[in-house]
Amino acid sequence: MRRILMSLAALVALAFATAQDDPLKVAFIYVGPVGDYGFSYAHDLGRQxxxxxxxxxxxxxxxxxxxxxxxxxxxxxxxxxxxxVIFGTSFGYGDGILAAAQRYPDVIFGWGTGISRAPNVLTYMADFYQVYYLNGLIAAALSESGDLxxxxxxxxxxxxxHINGFTLGAREVNPDAEVAVRWLYNWFDPAGATEASEALMANGADVLAFTEDTPTVIQVAADRGYPGFSHYASMVEFAPDHVASGQLVHWDTIYIDILEKVLDGTYTTTNLEDVDYFWLLEQGAVELGSEPGVPVAEPFVDDLREVVIDHPEFGEIDVYELVLERRDQMAQGRDVFEPFMGPLEDRNGNLVYEDGYMPTLEDLLSMEFAVPGVVGPWDNEPQ
Amino acid sequence: MNGLRIERRGAPSAALVWGVSLGAVAVAMLGTGLLFAAFGVAPLEAARVIVERTILDARGASEVVRRAIPLMLAGVGLTLAFRARFWNIGAEGQLLIGAVAAAGVALFVDLPGVLTIPAMFVVGFLAAAAWGLGPALLKVRLGVNEIITTLMLNYVAIYLVRWLVNGPWKGSSLSGFAYSDRFDAAAILPTIGTTRLHWPTLVLAVLAAVAVAWLLARTRFGFEVRMMGESPEAARYAGVDFFRTTLILVLVSAGAAGLAGVGEVAGIHHRLVDPGSLSIGYGYTAIIVALLARRNALAALVTALFLGWVAASGDVMQVALRLPSQITGVVQGLVLLCIIAAEPILEYRLVRAPRRAATPPDAAGPEAT
Structure with missing residues (x-):
């Protein structure tokens, strides 16, 4: 009997010893296959x-x-x-994560793109609106027709x-630029994206941007020799000479920050109620570039340098310089430059942000209006 | 000189049906084992982990049953339709319509709390039954192939749900994402403990199976259904009212799928969601459930549990065994392939045939059904 007890005790001790050395086990749940070249692929690069x-x-x-x-x-x-620690990367995981978090109070959960929290559930998001604004500057300079x-x-x-940021950027370079929008009602729909791209180009658009989870738009635009933008990760390989720039994400900056704080005990299973990451250029969670480290692809740098505008803030400036200036401003913080800074009117002429008003996180997360220059149907538009 | 000849069997015996079905499953398991081995996972160890997590673990078992619930309801309904050789491929759409109707009640109809859930089930049943009515009428009045019409209506239902969650029923609290608002507590089914096992739907599924089995075995209607399926000419000669009988059986079959949809929104999602999330092909898997059950309503409960278990095992394969997500689909396909491939064994047999003698086809085995 004593022997059994002793070996049991040894087992318990062993379990404790290994528990001490056990690495923190972190799980990621993706909504798509990691090979999607979009959202899940980018998260998995972040995981690695x-x-x-x-x-x-x-x-x-x-x-x-x-x-x-x-x-x-x-x-x-x-x-x-x-x-x-479990990260669920999709908005639609919310109900499941919040329910499971109650059942497993000893596990820390992260809800990507989420909107509500709990003592052991934090939310996180890397947002692209600033980068879309920069892409808008580039797009308007590359467009001959002014139709994007x-x-x-x-x-x-x-x-x-994203669309509003892109349009504000475009109009900063070309006040007459217009951005025609086509909705897919789908995150992953290569056929629909092909059709939408063709229709946009048939109506005169000569630069295409997008928010959906495939490289389709880039490929279709490249067939006509028109430029496009990488989304989430480098899409240069899909149209080697036609990706001008793009919006890249570094989910790892957020994951590393969260896990460092979990490891050093800052984040526990009881204090995450108010932990919400909404990370931007300033935190390095997003990057302007056709691929990492390349803000504007080489062949397009000269095109941008040739377009010189008279800018209210910078005076005579070429668009390449303007793009880098704006990027560096936003990297210093929203208070240095914010594309949505008031005064801002929507396309119906309503004043949405007063002069000098800095939109809050709440404002950004509930943005329903369309800025002037956006063309096309717009659900739930305030009249 | 003796040769081998393939000939039609009569009705196979119960023992043969069981033997062949289990044999097919065994072959599929063997194939799965080889697949696991190819991925460097020891098959027996994998089997142990899967069984441990899906059957021996209470929560895992609850997930197996939870997944089987919609398969049971839709599958039981299909056994009835298939008995009469009405090939209803539209359970997926009927399930979605049941979910839509129930969500409509939950979101927009102000009822006393206790009546909400029963009203959702009744309205869900009726709406799905009405959805099945079109193909039924087209078939008996104009002879339009019901495989085509029921299948096509699935897509109509899918786009209807998609339109609703993107348009008029889109929730106000979800930063524009395409889901309806969450149902009130009165419209949410109770579950067992903290599991997701919405037991009222499970009870309903068992009752539905018993009811359909009773209808088929003990009523004039059931007799007519069987006669229509086994010998339409004889049924016509005997004066079976094809119009009335087809209509009733399709209403019941589609309605049962509708109940499955009600259970999914009221028990799992608690809101109307994208059709791809609402039903992960339950309506199609239910076809396999019904066929595997050899169109027997009570057996459909068992086959639904089996397919629910296969689906739940997929989670374990990904998480505990680190197999790629695609392997779940491969394994499920393998199981279904083996089962379907085994079908001819039940219908035909090999006989050693001397040139002159031909065994009369009806001389085989005792009647099983």
Missing amino acids: ATQEHFGDAIETVYVEDVPEPEVEAFIDQLVADGAD GYVAAFPIAEVKR
């Missing part, structure tokens, strides 16, 4: 960079292609597998923010 950053201190795993209503079942499995096209997934606040 995070793993590399922490080395043996953490162990990351991922599950892909998880349907939104099934996320709870996957969380069950991941917790059974010993996950300490935009293929958009859903008329949600995030995408509206």
